[in-house]
Amino acid sequence: MHELVSRTLFFDQTKGIERTARMRGWTIYGIEYPIVDVGFIGENKDIRMRMICNDWDELPPSIEMFSLAGERLPAIRTDPKGIFNNSAHPVTGRPFICMIGSREYHTHTSHTTDYWGNHKNKPGNDLGGILTQVWNAWLQI
Amino acid sequence: MNSEKQKHDDHGENFVQVAVVTTSGSYPAEGYDKAPVNQKVRIFLAEAARELHIADTSNWVARVRSKEINPEKSYKENGLSGEIDIDFGPRESGGGNA
Numbered sequence: 174m175h176e177l178v179s180r181t182l183f184f185d186q187t188k189g190i191e192r193t194a195r196m197r198g199w200t201i202y203g204i205e206y207p208i209v210d211v212g213f214i215g216e217n218k219d220i221r222m223r224m225i226c227n228d229w230d231e232l233p234p235s236i237e238m239f240s241l242a243g244e245r246l247p248a249i250r251t252d253p254k255g256i257f258n259n260s261a262h263p264v265t266g267r268p269f270i271c272m273i274g275s276r277e278y279h280t281h282t283s284h285t286t287d288y289w290g291n292h293k294n295k296p297g298n299d300l301g302g303i304l305t306q307v308w309n310a311w312l313q314i
Numbered sequence: 315m316n317s318e319k320q321k322h323d324d325h326g327e328n329f330v331q332v333a334v335v336t337t338s339g340s341y342p343a344e345g346y347d348k349a350p351v352n353q354k355v356r357i358f359l360a361e362a363a364r365e366l367h368i369a370d371t372s373n374w375v376a377r378v379r380s381k382e383i384n385p386e387k388s389y390k391e392n393g394l395s396g397e398i399d400i401d402f403g404p405r406e407s408g409g410g411n412a
Contacts, residue, residue, distance in 0.1 A: 186337075186338070187337075188339070189335075189336060189337045189338050189339045189340065190337050192335055192340060193335055193336065193337050193401060193403070196335060196399060196401045197380075197401065198380075254406065256406055272406060272407060273407045274407065292407075295370070296368050296369050296370045296371065296404070297373065297374065297403070297404030297407070298404075298407075299337070299338060300337075301336070301337020301338060301403075302337060302338075302403065302404050304337065305337055305403035305404055306403075306404050306405065306406040306407055307406070309375065309403070309404075309405050309406045310406040313406075
Protein backbone atom coordinates (compact mmCIF):
# COMPACT_ATOMS: atom_id res chain seq x y z
CA MET A 174 0.00 0.00 0.00
CA HIS A 175 1.47 3.33 -1.04
CA GLU A 176 1.81 5.48 2.07
CA LEU A 177 0.43 8.61 0.38
CA VAL A 178 -2.76 6.77 -0.56
CA SER A 179 -3.02 5.36 2.93
CA ARG A 180 -2.52 8.82 4.47
CA THR A 181 -5.18 10.35 2.23
CA LEU A 182 -7.72 7.68 3.13
CA PHE A 183 -6.81 8.06 6.80
CA PHE A 184 -7.40 11.81 6.68
CA ASP A 185 -10.71 11.48 4.83
CA GLN A 186 -12.04 8.83 7.18
CA THR A 187 -11.05 10.44 10.47
CA LYS A 188 -12.04 14.06 9.91
CA GLY A 189 -15.54 13.52 11.32
CA ILE A 190 -14.36 11.82 14.50
CA GLU A 191 -13.88 15.01 16.50
CA ARG A 192 -17.54 16.05 16.36
CA THR A 193 -18.83 12.55 17.08
CA ALA A 194 -16.33 12.25 19.93
CA ARG A 195 -17.85 15.33 21.59
CA MET A 196 -21.32 13.84 21.32
CA ARG A 197 -20.23 10.45 22.62
CA GLY A 198 -18.03 11.69 25.44
CA TRP A 199 -14.85 10.23 23.97
CA THR A 200 -11.48 11.66 24.90
CA ILE A 201 -9.22 12.20 21.92
CA TYR A 202 -5.56 11.64 22.78
CA GLY A 203 -4.45 12.04 19.20
CA ILE A 204 -5.44 11.52 15.58
CA GLU A 205 -2.37 11.60 13.41
CA TYR A 206 -1.41 9.12 10.73
CA PRO A 207 -1.17 6.23 11.30
CA ILE A 208 -2.71 6.35 14.80
CA VAL A 209 -6.18 7.06 16.14
CA ASP A 210 -5.99 7.22 19.94
CA VAL A 211 -9.24 7.75 21.87
CA GLY A 212 -10.60 6.98 25.32
CA PHE A 213 -14.04 5.65 26.21
CA ILE A 214 -15.18 6.70 29.66
CA GLY A 215 -17.61 4.55 31.63
CA GLU A 216 -18.20 3.26 35.12
CA ASN A 217 -15.48 0.71 35.92
CA LYS A 218 -14.74 0.24 32.24
CA ASP A 219 -12.62 3.19 31.14
CA ILE A 220 -10.46 2.15 28.23
CA ARG A 221 -8.18 3.74 25.71
CA MET A 222 -8.31 2.35 22.19
CA ARG A 223 -5.36 2.87 19.92
CA MET A 224 -5.92 1.99 16.28
CA ILE A 225 -2.70 1.50 14.34
CA CYS A 226 -3.63 2.18 10.73
CA ASN A 227 -0.44 1.62 8.79
CA ASP A 228 -1.18 0.12 5.36
CA TRP A 229 -4.83 1.21 5.63
CA ASP A 230 -6.96 0.09 3.85
CA GLU A 231 -5.04 -2.85 2.46
CA LEU A 232 -4.89 -4.02 6.06
CA PRO A 233 -7.47 -3.35 8.76
CA PRO A 234 -6.26 -1.41 11.81
CA SER A 235 -4.52 -3.17 14.65
CA ILE A 236 -6.43 -2.23 17.79
CA GLU A 237 -4.55 -2.05 21.07
CA MET A 238 -6.08 -1.44 24.49
CA PHE A 239 -4.66 0.66 27.31
CA SER A 240 -5.69 2.30 30.55
CA LEU A 241 -6.45 6.00 30.22
CA ALA A 242 -2.95 6.61 31.61
CA GLY A 243 -1.51 4.70 28.69
CA GLU A 244 -0.56 1.44 30.38
CA ARG A 245 -1.21 -1.65 28.31
CA LEU A 246 -4.06 -3.68 29.78
CA PRO A 247 -3.15 -7.28 30.66
CA ALA A 248 -6.86 -8.14 30.98
CA ILE A 249 -10.08 -6.51 29.84
CA ARG A 250 -13.76 -6.65 30.66
CA THR A 251 -15.73 -8.55 28.04
CA ASP A 252 -19.00 -7.91 26.21
CA PRO A 253 -21.76 -10.47 25.53
CA LYS A 254 -20.73 -10.94 21.88
CA GLY A 255 -17.10 -11.66 22.71
CA ILE A 256 -15.76 -8.73 20.70
CA PHE A 257 -13.71 -7.60 23.68
CA ASN A 258 -11.85 -10.89 23.90
CA ASN A 259 -9.79 -11.59 26.99
CA SER A 260 -7.90 -14.61 25.67
CA ALA A 261 -4.32 -14.39 24.45
CA HIS A 262 -4.18 -13.64 20.74
CA PRO A 263 -2.01 -16.24 18.95
CA VAL A 264 0.19 -13.53 17.40
CA THR A 265 0.27 -10.76 20.03
CA GLY A 266 -0.35 -12.86 23.14
CA ARG A 267 -2.67 -10.14 24.43
CA PRO A 268 -6.42 -9.50 24.80
CA PHE A 269 -7.80 -8.27 21.51
CA ILE A 270 -10.80 -6.97 19.56
CA CYS A 271 -12.41 -9.97 17.90
CA MET A 272 -14.50 -8.24 15.23
CA ILE A 273 -14.46 -7.87 11.47
CA GLY A 274 -12.32 -4.81 10.80
CA SER A 275 -9.76 -5.49 13.52
CA ARG A 276 -6.41 -6.79 12.29
CA GLU A 277 -6.29 -9.14 15.27
CA TYR A 278 -9.57 -10.73 14.16
CA HIS A 279 -8.39 -11.40 10.62
CA THR A 280 -5.00 -12.78 11.76
CA HIS A 281 -6.49 -15.03 14.41
CA THR A 282 -6.24 -18.72 13.55
CA SER A 283 -10.02 -19.03 13.92
CA HIS A 284 -10.70 -16.40 11.26
CA THR A 285 -7.87 -16.41 8.73
CA THR A 286 -10.29 -17.47 5.99
CA ASP A 287 -12.54 -14.46 6.66
CA TYR A 288 -10.62 -12.12 4.40
CA TRP A 289 -10.55 -8.40 5.09
CA GLY A 290 -10.77 -7.80 1.38
CA ASN A 291 -14.34 -9.10 1.41
CA HIS A 292 -15.38 -6.48 3.96
CA LYS A 293 -13.28 -3.38 3.53
CA ASN A 294 -15.50 -1.44 1.15
CA LYS A 295 -18.74 -2.05 2.98
CA PRO A 296 -20.50 0.86 4.70
CA GLY A 297 -19.44 1.14 8.34
CA ASN A 298 -16.06 -0.48 7.72
CA ASP A 299 -14.15 2.76 7.25
CA LEU A 300 -11.90 3.86 10.14
CA GLY A 301 -14.53 5.93 11.94
CA GLY A 302 -17.05 3.16 11.38
CA ILE A 303 -14.80 0.48 12.85
CA LEU A 304 -14.14 2.67 15.90
CA THR A 305 -17.89 3.25 16.23
CA GLN A 306 -18.54 -0.49 16.10
CA VAL A 307 -15.96 -1.09 18.83
CA TRP A 308 -17.62 1.62 20.90
CA ASN A 309 -21.05 0.03 20.41
CA ALA A 310 -19.62 -3.28 21.65
CA TRP A 311 -18.01 -1.48 24.61
CA LEU A 312 -21.41 0.00 25.54
CA GLN A 313 -22.66 -3.57 26.08
CA ILE A 314 -20.03 -4.29 28.76
CA MET B 315 -55.29 28.08 6.28
CA ASN B 316 -55.89 31.01 8.58
CA SER B 317 -53.06 33.42 9.22
CA GLU B 318 -52.59 32.37 12.85
CA LYS B 319 -52.13 28.74 11.86
CA GLN B 320 -49.78 29.67 9.02
CA LYS B 321 -47.65 31.65 11.46
CA HIS B 322 -47.70 28.74 13.90
CA ASP B 323 -46.64 26.22 11.23
CA ASP B 324 -43.82 28.32 9.86
CA HIS B 325 -42.27 29.44 13.11
CA GLY B 326 -43.75 27.39 15.92
CA GLU B 327 -43.36 24.02 17.50
CA ASN B 328 -44.44 22.02 14.43
CA PHE B 329 -40.84 21.77 13.30
CA VAL B 330 -37.55 20.60 14.71
CA GLN B 331 -34.03 21.54 13.73
CA VAL B 332 -32.05 18.42 12.84
CA ALA B 333 -28.43 17.50 12.14
CA VAL B 334 -27.10 13.99 11.51
CA VAL B 335 -23.57 13.40 12.73
CA THR B 336 -21.41 10.48 11.58
CA THR B 337 -17.68 9.84 11.67
CA SER B 338 -17.76 10.33 7.89
CA GLY B 339 -19.18 13.84 8.19
CA SER B 340 -22.34 15.67 9.16
CA TYR B 341 -25.53 16.58 7.33
CA PRO B 342 -26.02 19.40 6.91
CA ALA B 343 -22.32 20.22 7.01
CA GLU B 344 -23.04 23.24 9.21
CA GLY B 345 -25.99 24.03 11.42
CA TYR B 346 -29.39 22.36 11.14
CA ASP B 347 -32.16 21.66 8.66
CA LYS B 348 -35.84 22.03 9.44
CA ALA B 349 -38.07 18.95 9.57
CA PRO B 350 -41.74 18.50 10.56
CA VAL B 351 -42.04 17.27 14.13
CA ASN B 352 -44.48 14.56 13.00
CA GLN B 353 -42.23 13.26 10.23
CA LYS B 354 -40.57 9.87 10.73
CA VAL B 355 -36.91 10.23 11.64
CA ARG B 356 -35.86 7.72 9.01
CA ILE B 357 -36.70 10.17 6.23
CA PHE B 358 -34.03 12.64 7.30
CA LEU B 359 -31.59 9.80 8.07
CA ALA B 360 -32.03 8.49 4.52
CA GLU B 361 -31.43 11.97 3.10
CA ALA B 362 -28.28 12.31 5.20
CA ALA B 363 -27.01 8.89 4.12
CA ARG B 364 -27.54 9.81 0.49
CA GLU B 365 -25.74 13.13 0.85
CA LEU B 366 -22.86 11.56 2.79
CA HIS B 367 -22.58 8.74 0.21
CA ILE B 368 -23.31 5.97 2.70
CA ALA B 369 -24.77 3.15 0.65
CA ASP B 370 -26.35 1.01 3.35
CA THR B 371 -27.34 1.98 6.88
CA SER B 372 -29.59 -0.98 7.63
CA ASN B 373 -27.39 -2.06 10.56
CA TRP B 374 -26.89 1.43 11.92
CA VAL B 375 -28.12 2.86 15.19
CA ALA B 376 -29.38 6.41 15.79
CA ARG B 377 -28.95 8.06 19.18
CA VAL B 378 -29.81 11.42 20.65
CA ARG B 379 -28.04 12.42 23.87
CA SER B 380 -26.78 8.81 24.21
CA LYS B 381 -30.30 7.36 24.03
CA GLU B 382 -31.23 5.12 21.11
CA ILE B 383 -34.20 6.42 19.14
CA ASN B 384 -36.59 4.62 16.80
CA PRO B 385 -36.26 5.95 13.23
CA GLU B 386 -39.64 4.45 12.35
CA LYS B 387 -41.25 6.89 14.77
CA SER B 388 -41.57 10.66 14.42
CA TYR B 389 -39.47 13.19 16.30
CA LYS B 390 -42.47 13.87 18.51
CA GLU B 391 -43.04 10.18 19.19
CA ASN B 392 -39.37 9.87 20.13
CA GLY B 393 -39.82 12.75 22.59
CA LEU B 394 -37.59 15.10 20.58
CA SER B 395 -37.96 18.82 20.07
CA GLY B 396 -35.90 21.93 19.35
CA GLU B 397 -32.37 21.40 18.02
CA ILE B 398 -31.53 17.73 17.59
CA ASP B 399 -28.11 16.21 16.92
CA ILE B 400 -28.55 12.61 15.80
CA ASP B 401 -25.49 10.42 16.36
CA PHE B 402 -25.66 7.87 13.55
CA GLY B 403 -23.27 4.95 13.14
CA PRO B 404 -22.87 1.22 12.56
CA ARG B 405 -23.60 -1.36 15.22
CA GLU B 406 -20.87 -3.82 16.02
CA SER B 407 -20.55 -6.36 13.21
CA GLY B 408 -19.76 -10.03 13.24
CA GLY B 409 -16.92 -11.43 15.23
CA GLY B 410 -16.35 -13.08 18.51
CA ASN B 411 -16.09 -16.86 18.87
CA ALA B 412 -12.29 -16.87 18.68
